Amino acid sequence: MFRKILIANRGEIAARVIRTARKMGIATVAVYSDADAGALHVAMADEAVHIGPSPVGESYLRGDRIIEAAIRTGAEAIHPGYGFLSENPDFVDQVTAARLVFIGPSSASIRAMGLKDAAKRLMEKAGVPVVPGYHGEAQEIVVLASKAREIGYPVLIKARAGGGGKGMRRVDDPDRFAEELAAARREAKAAFGDDRVLVEKYVEKPRHIEIQVFGDNHGGAVHLFERDCSAQRRHQKVIEEAPAPGMTAEMRKAMTDAAVKAAKAIQYSGAGTIEFIVDASHGLKSDRFWFMEMNTRLQVEHPVTEMVTGLDLVEWQLRVAAGEKLPKSQKEIMLSGHAFEARIYAEDAAKGFLPAIGTLHYLRFPDRAEGGTVRIETGVREGDAISPYYDPMIAKLVVHGDDREAALGALADALDHVRTAGSITNTSFLAALARDPDFASGNVDTGLIGRKQEELTRTRTAGASVSALAALAVANADSGGGKSADPWSSLTGYAHFHPISRRTALGYGEEPVEARVTARGGGRFEAEVEGASFAFFADAVSGRAALWPGHVTVFDGPSGYTFSAPDPLARDTDAVSGAASLRAPMPGLVKIVRAAAGDIVAKGQALLVLEAMKMEHTIAAPHDGLITEIASEGAQVTDGTVLVRFKEEETV
Numbered sequence: 001m002f003r004k005i006l007i008a009n010r011g012e013i014a015a016r017v018i019r020t021a022r023k024m025g026i027a028t029v030a031v032y033s034d035a036d037a038g039a040l041h042v043a044m045a046d047e048a049v050h051i052g053p054s055p056v057g058e059s060y061l062r063g064d065r066i067i068e069a070a071i072r073t074g075a076e077a078i079h080p081g082y083g084f085l086s087e088n089p090d091f092v093d094q095v096t097a098a099r100l101v102f103i104g105p106s107s108a109s110i111r112a113m114g115l116k117d118a119a120k121r122l123m124e125k126a127g128v129p130v131v132p133g134y135h136g137e138a139q140e141i142v143v144l145a146s147k148a149r150e151i152g153y154p155v156l157i158k159a160r161a162g163g164g165g166k167g168m169r170r171v172d173d174p175d176r177f178a179e180e181l182a183a184a185r186r187e188a189k190a191a192f193g194d195d196r197v198l199v200e201k202y203v204e205k206p207r208h209i210e211i212q213v214f215g216d217n218h219g220g221a222v223h224l225f226e227r228d229c230s231a232q233r234r235h236q237k238v239i240e241e242a243p244a245p246g247m248t249a250e251m252r253k254a255m256t257d258a259a260v261k262a263a264k265a266i267q268y269s270g271a272g273t274i275e276f277i278v279d280a281s282h283g284l285k286s287d288r289f290w291f292m293e294m295n296t297r298l299q300v301e302h303p304v305t306e307m308v309t310g311l312d313l314v315e316w317q318l319r320v321a322a323g324e325k326l327p328k329s330q331k332e333i334m335l336s337g338h339a340f341e342a343r344i345y346a347e348d349a350a351k352g353f354l355p356a357i358g359t360l361h362y363l364r365f366p367d368r369a370e371g372g373t374v375r376i377e378t379g380v381r382e383g384d385a386i387s388p389y390y391d392p393m394i395a396k397l398v399v400h401g402d403d404r405e406a407a408l409g410a411l412a413d414a415l416d417h418v419r420t421a422g423s424i425t426n427t428s429f430l431a432a433l434a435r436d437p438d439f440a441s442g443n444v445d446t447g448l449i450g451r452k453q454e455e456l457t458r459t460r461t462a463g464a465s466v467s468a469l470a471a472l473a474v475a476n477a478d479s480g481g482g483k484s485a486d487p488w489s490s491l492t493g494y495a496h497f498h499p500i501s502r503r504t505a506l507g508y509g510e511e512p513v514e515a516r517v518t519a520r521g522g523g524r525f526e527a528e529v530e531g532a533s534f535a536f537f538a539d540a541v542s543g544r545a546a547l548w549p550g551h552v553t554v555f556d557g558p559s560g561y562t563f564s565a566p567d568p569l570a571r572d573t574d575a576v577s578g579a580a581s582l583r584a585p586m587p588g589l590v591k592i593v594r595a596a597a598g599d600i601v602a603k604g605q606a607l608l609v610l611e612a613m614k615m616e617h618t619i620a621a622p623h624d625g626l627i628t629e630i631a632s633e634g635a636q637v638t639d640g641t642v643l644v645r646f647k648e649e650e651t652v
């Protein structure tokens with residue numbers, strides 16, 4: 001087995017790989033860009049190497065720098081994760097040429113499956129059913145249009161180099177073919193630098209069912225059953241599960257046989273996924289599924305397979321790459337229970353799933369759920385920023401239950417207890433989907449989310465009781481209690497004012513919210529909002545609100561309601577309070593640092609220069625004090641990031 005490996009990725013998948021490596025006693029090397037200097041995967045690894053600026057083209061896609069980092073640190077193998085360089089055969093060749101091991105298939109296998117058109121021709125030859133369509137070389141519009149007519153509308157135009165649902169257009173009307181073709185080509189050119197397309201039949205009532213396969217370097221090939229990824233939005237997976245609802249023994253045998261045949265046809269080694277499209281208009285029928293593509297890497301949704309098989313797929317990848325045989329034979333691989341995975345993203349579902357950025361000022365995941373077990377795969381921690389440079393995935397929430405009903409209940413319950421503040425997330429949309437009656441009955445197809453988008457993304461407005469909670473949180477913090485993000489971690493502050501009542505001005509959207517909060521003593525509070533009065537016991541509301549710069553977020557089931565609030569945390573930077581920390585007033589770059597930890601500084605002394613919005617801002621000491629921590633030069637910060645920490649409660 002390897003003694004040390006390098007992980008050529010970031011975020012949750014880098015963290016995931018490091019976890020298994022550690023379990024196996026393998027040392028790990030992380031790589032990181034400027035924006036990721038303080039990222040979780042860097043903190044988790046035994047060593048970390050900086051490989052360049054934040055844009056992926058200058059860091060995570062720089063194969064040369066990554067290989068150099070591996071050589072320099074003495075790593076013997078490189079795990080590519082998914083995305084980035086994971087399906088780049090030239091990178092694999094470079095890794096091999098440097099006498100390192102690529103933890104994945106051979107470059108030949110990746111090339112065979114890399115382009116969807118060539119892969120389909122190859123699979124046809126191997127006897128795997130392929131979606132009816134045209135996957136030839138010709139690209140003239142007259143040829144493609146006549147092929148589309150032969151195939152029969154609706155058709156799907158697909159970028160042959162496509163991935164992540166990009167460069168794909170459904171065409172229902174022959175008159176629109178030329179226009180959609182041009183659009184698909186533009187998108188493909190921009191995303192993949194290759195505008196060649198194929199045309200295939202658009203399958204009715206489509207379900208996406210994929211088979212996890214594994215091969216080794218000794219000719220072994222097995223499958224680890226199926227995953228259903230039909231809950232999609234714009235051809236991108238949203239919730240995945242295993243096994244597939246309604247799966248029959250006959251259908252499973254046909255699909256897994258075809259998948260293993262496909263893997264064997266290219267002498268596949270390592271983890272791979274054969275994606276099939278299924279026509280579910282008459283249930284699951286063994287002559288109604290077709291090969292779509294093969295992903296020659298670990299899939300984002302691999303944890304659902306791990307949950308139902310009890311196997312560690314990353315461990316299998318490492319063993320196979322080190323030359324071992326597959327750890328289990330086909331008949332030793334068993335299915336148990338049911339699992340779901342939901343992808344939690346920083347995006348605004350109600351605004352057409354607009355990607356969001358921001359700082360995760362508050363981030364709490366449940367560790368258990370009603371009816372099942374919970375597993376969280378994440379690459380971020382509370383206080384981390386979702387930057388515009390990378391995929392805005394915050395976490396994958398994975399649950400397992402004895403059967404589909406139990407697992408689905410656990411999924412909904414767990415989603416209700418995901419609490420984030422500082423960046424908008426799709427959690428309430430996911431919770432609504434988990435409770436959708438069609439989804440619950442297993443009657444899913446890839447169009448389900450699109451058809452029900454409006455009801456699944458409908459936001460509720462904050463009721464008076466939610467506003468009252470927000471007011472209480474702010475009033476308590478304002479008077480000195482609950483300085484931390486959880487306003488009820490300390491109630492001392494508000495207790496000082498007992499029994500005085502205070503007015504709190506909040507904002508919800510464009511609307512001002514006026515509230516009056518009264519402490520009654522003994523942990524009892526009263527809040528009056530819009531003429532209605534609410535009584536709370538502090539311990540009953542603990543954990544239901546988070547304060548972050550300029551805001552308070554109240555959690556109610558799967559929804560989070562964010563109010564603007566007079567900034568209770570800003571008090572931290574107040575010159576008279578003996579403040580413990582100084583936070584960035586806006587996102588920017590730490591340009592110059594003029595002090596170091598251990599320095600005693602005087603009030604007004606320039607500590608650092610922040611470059612933001614094309615201007616330089618000098619950050620000065622708000623009071624005399626001893627610095628315990630200071631940001632480093634070149635760090636990218638978001639608003640609210642701590643720039644300087646002073647020794648607590650002490651002025652010199």
Ligand code: ADP
Binds near residue numbers: 084164295
């Ligand atoms: P999956 O079937 O695993 O969801 P996707 O094709 O959606 O596969 O891509 C998996 C991950 O890789 C996603 O997070 C996506 O953003 C990322 N990804 C896909 N294609 C690329 C690419 N060309 N470069 C970088 N990342 C990519």
Ligand code: ADP
Binds near residue numbers: 156
């Ligand atoms: P990508 O490389 O972007 O993942 P895929 O070929 O895997 O591309 O297709 C992505 C998604 O598009 C599928 O999961 C499915 O929902 C939809 N899709 C692909 N081909 C078809 C088809 N022939 N008919 C209907 N839907 C399809």
Ligand code: MG
Binds near residue numbers: 164
């Ligand atoms: Mg795909």
